[in-house]
């Protein structure tokens with residue numbers, strides 16, 4: 001049975017990069033309506049650089065395979081070192097916490113829960129956004145809630161599917177909100193009707209995990 005090992009997390013990050021490449025124009029259009037239009041480029045360029053870093057690291061070595069978080073750490077470092085916008089460092093923090101939680105050879109449900117919850121806490125520590133402020137917290141918070149009630153035995157694949165579904169429901173709800181944090185707060189009422197770009201990014205992150213593992 002395939003488990004959520006380092007090969008899985010590397011594939012997850014590569015699928016995340018591919019899904020952002022495929023949706024960059026839409027992400028850009030969203031941030032043009034509520035922000036400064038750079039979100040798609042920030043995320044896409046960060047993930048392109050991450051894929052290059054994963055390529056340089058080569059196939060997962062037996063030693064590195066001992067830690068499911070290795071590839072997550074690679075991507076987190078790229079984001080913290082040089083991805084712009086508000087979202088770059090926030091995605092960097094989220095991925096850092098996921099990587100730190102995935103110290104074992106397999107990213108199991110407990111590690112996933114600890115990583116995403118730690119990521120939410122880190123994002124909120126830095127950005128001070130609460131649920132309902134129309135930020136990426138509105139996707140991350142419901143994903144953590146879904147994992148909180150998710151039994152260990154279902155395995156990472158099912159747990160990630162639950163988290164992803166909850167995140168996308170959160171994304172959908174951001175369209176009704178008026179932003180209270182970040183650049184989108186400047187456009188006020190005119191932003192209503194537009195989903196939060198960063199929340200969409202979190203939705204893409206979580207749905208990119210899907211369909212590969214049990215474990």
Ligand code: ADP
Nearest residue numbers: 039085086087127129135136181182183197198
């Ligand atoms: P910038 O506004 O600096 O150009 P980006 O376009 O890269 O940043 O990212 C915008 C996204 O960042 C928003 O859609 C929102 O999800 C997220 N964001 C902005 N401010 C905060 C905050 N204080 N806390 C959490 N997320 C935030």
Ligand code: MG
Nearest residue numbers: 035036038039
């Ligand atoms: Mg922007």
Ligand code: MG
Nearest residue numbers: 036038085086
């Ligand atoms: Mg910007």
